[in-house]
Amino acid sequence: MDSQDTAAYPLVRRAGLSGILVSFGGSLNEASNRAALAYRTAVETLKLEGVVETMASLASVFVRFEPSLLPHEKLEAELQELLVAQDWLQAPLPAGRRFWRVPTVYGTDLAPQLAEAADAAGMSEAQAIDSLGAARVRVLTIGFAPGQPYLGSLGQEWDLPRQTELTPMVPRGALVQAICQFVLFSNPAPTGWRHVGQTGFTLFQAGADQPFALRPGDEMQFEPVSKPEFLKLCEDDPMHGGAAAEEIGA
Known part of the structure; x- marks a missing residue:
């Protein structure tokens, strides 16, 4: 500023x-x-x-x-x-925040725009996975769709513009990237951001006592796993795909 x-x-x-x-x-x-x-x-x-x-x-x-x-x-x-x-x-950030580790498959047919994003950032796919998977990002705000977080900020190498055309649909749990931020999709939707990773994390449960899984101020890391590991995690844990949280100390 x-x-x-x-x-x-x-x-x-x-x-x-x-x-x-x-x-x-x-x-x-x-x-x-x-x-x-x-x-x-x-x-x-x-x-x-x-x-x-x-x-x-x-x-x-x-x-x-x-x-x-x-x-x-x-x-x-x-x-x-x-x-x-x-x-x-x-000011100190609010109390009660959590740190989420979320198993994520980058690239493959499940997240087909990783290569495009990596090229735009001047990286190989392996370098992009290392960079994105190591980033610890904050839930900056929740909006656009119920429970859906905007996450950041990523390094300036990820200050990539949105696409000029929409991707017609990405699935629930899609991790998309643009303008030094991630968005994690709570429901299937079109997007102008690049689909770089896929998670099995359910963000919104209508009718639950706590319908939103995340809170503004929570922190997240999208840890790389292979496609076979990811599919097994989703089979064993259909609601969260292996995602787990711990309280953040004051």
């Missing part, structure tokens, strides 16, 4: 009749995402009467509220007071 960008933020803006958006940067970086995650948790902790829900995006927090219970001016004042309480760009 450059000095001009830093000077402009944080920004508090009204979003329609029942929303306020608090932004910590004009684009994603580690600090702006850290701030959004930490600030959203702090707003939740206030338990303000009239706040209906809060959501953290890549670099902002959206607060939806009921104006008849909580006027704009009062909520804005509460949010501004919270903003000056600390430097949110340096």
Whole structure:
């Protein structure tokens, strides 16, 4: 974040009749995402009467509220007071985060765009698998589809543009890549990102007590396995494909 960008933020803006958006940067970086995650948790902790829900995006927090219970001016004042309480760009990440290790098959017919992505990044397929498989990424936000995470950030060598045309469909559990990020698909869908890996991880279970497997702020590593290993893991563990989590210490 450059000095001009830093000077402009944080920004508090009204979003329609029942929303306020608090932004910590004009684009994603580690600090702006850290701030959004930490600030959203702090707003939740206030338990303000009239706040209906809060959501953290890549670099902002959206607060939806009921104006008849909580006027704009009062909520804005509460949010501004919270903003000056600390430097949110340096704030600790929320408690209760997990680190997920997710067995992933890269390339093969299950993830057919690895070679294209590797070539665009100036790597061999083996180098790309080593690079992507070693990356420990954060759940930056959840959106687009239920339980679906945007994950990052990857190194600048993976600052690859989206495709110019859509891939008609990738399956549930597809790991796709573009713009220094992964997305892990919770349901089959078309995408403009390159399908580089495949997991057996179920991200969304409608009707479950906890329908989303992941939380913003969780961390993930997509560890390479062979196709036969992957298929056996999915057979033994149809829900998670061998994925396992451990708590992250404070």
